[in-house]
Amino acid sequence: MPWPWPIVLDDEVVACAECGTYRDWLIISTRGQVWLRCRAGHQQLETRLGTAWFNRHSGPSDATHATFEDCLRHLGH
Numbered sequence: 789m790p791w792p793w794p795i796v797l798d799d800e801v802v803a804c805a806e807c808g809t810y811r812d813w814l815i816i817s818t819r820g821q822v823w824l825r826c827r828a829g830h831q832q833l834e835t836r837l838g839t840a841w842f843n844r845h846s847g848p849s850d851a852t853h854a855t856f857e858d859c860l861r862h863l864g865h
C-alpha cells in the first residue's frame with residue numbers, strides 16, 4: 789500500500805538505509821513479512837511491523853497478489 793507519511797516506530801522515524809528518505813513509502817506485506825520500499829526503489833525489511841499491523845492499516849484488500857512482482861505492478865512501480 790502507498791504510505792506517503794513518515795513511519796514512526798518506538799519514537800523513531802524510520803529512514804531508508806540507502807538514501808535516508810523518511811516518507812513516501814510503499815509498504816508491502818508478503819509471506820508474513822513487512823517490507824518498506826522508498827521512492828528510489830530501495831527495500832528494507834521492517835521486523836517491527838507485522839502482517840497484523842499491515843492489515844489493520846490497509847483495510848480490506850481489493851486484490852490478493854500472488855507474487856511480490858505482481859504487487860509492485862499493481863501499485864504502479
Ligand SMILES: [Zn+2]
Nearest residue numbers: 804807826830
Ligand atoms: Zn532509499
